[in-house]
Amino acid sequence: PTLRQAARLLEYEEMLTIKPGKGGGYFTRRPNIETAVRSAGQFLSSKDWISNATFMDVADPLVIQVLIAAVKCKDEALIDELRLFFEGQDNSSDIYEVPREYSFRVSTDLMTLLARMSNNILLELFIRILWHGISRSRTSGTFEGNKQIMLSNHASRLSVAKAVLTKDKDKAI
Numbered sequence: 001p002t003l004r005q006a007a008r009l010l011e012y013e014e015m016l017t018i019k020p021g022k023g024g025g026y027f028t029r030r031p032n033i034e035t036a037v038r039s040a041g042q043f044l045s046s047k048d049w050i051s052n053a054t055f056m057d058v059a060d061p062l063v064i065q066v067l068i069a070a071v072k073c074k075d076e077a078l079i080d081e082l083r084l085f086f087e088g089q090d091n092s093s094d095i096y097e098v099p100r101e102y103s104f105r106v107s108t109d110l111m112t113l114l115a116r117m118s119n120n121i122l123l124e125l126f127i128r129i130l131w132h133g134i135s136r137s138r139t140s141g142t143f144e145g146n147k148q149i150m151l152s153n154h155a156s157r158l159s160v161a162k163a164v165l166t167k168d169k170d171k172a173i
Contacts, residue, residue: 007026013031013035013039014031014034015031015035033121033124037125037132040129041129062126062127062130063127065120066111066115066118066127067114067160067164067173069118069120069123070082070115070172071164071168071169073117073118073164078116079117079165081113082113082117082164085110085113086161086165089106089157089161102150103149103153103154107157108131108132110160112124112128112131114127117164159171160172
């Protein structure tokens with residue numbers, strides 16, 4: 001029973017495939033980026049020894065590298081995706097009427113897209129770990145009752161997206 005439970009856990013974590021019957025068995029599999037992000041995010045967000053200052057010390061240089069690479073992106077599909085993101089945000093309805101988690105979720109979506117535009121799997125992995133895993137737990141309640149922060153984040157997202165679309169590295173950074 002312990003082996004089966006462990007195998008089911010590894011299957012859930014997408015690190016093992018279980019095939020029943022003749023020719024079946026336990027087969028390892030390479031985890032995808034979602035599995036790596038989820039696992040690393042769970043590990044890091046459960047550690048009390050990671051301060052917000054440490055988080056920002058790590059995030060800032062990564063974001064700069066992502067923005068530099070995103071400005072250089074030549075993938076028209078990703079550029080169009082960013083353009084649609086920008087237009088959707090620019091024409092969004094009253095920012096104050098959305099749930100407080102909205103601002104952070106949209107920032108996460110933008111950072112994920114910019115990381116994909118970097119065409120660097122390590123930058124994408126690290127950015128996704130930071131934004132999807134760690135920073136969500138660190139921002140719990142941050143936007144609660146503070147519409148000014150939401151408005152500021154909205155303006156920053158628009159500014160960054162526009163700078164990347166116009167290939168203005170300095171403004172993006």
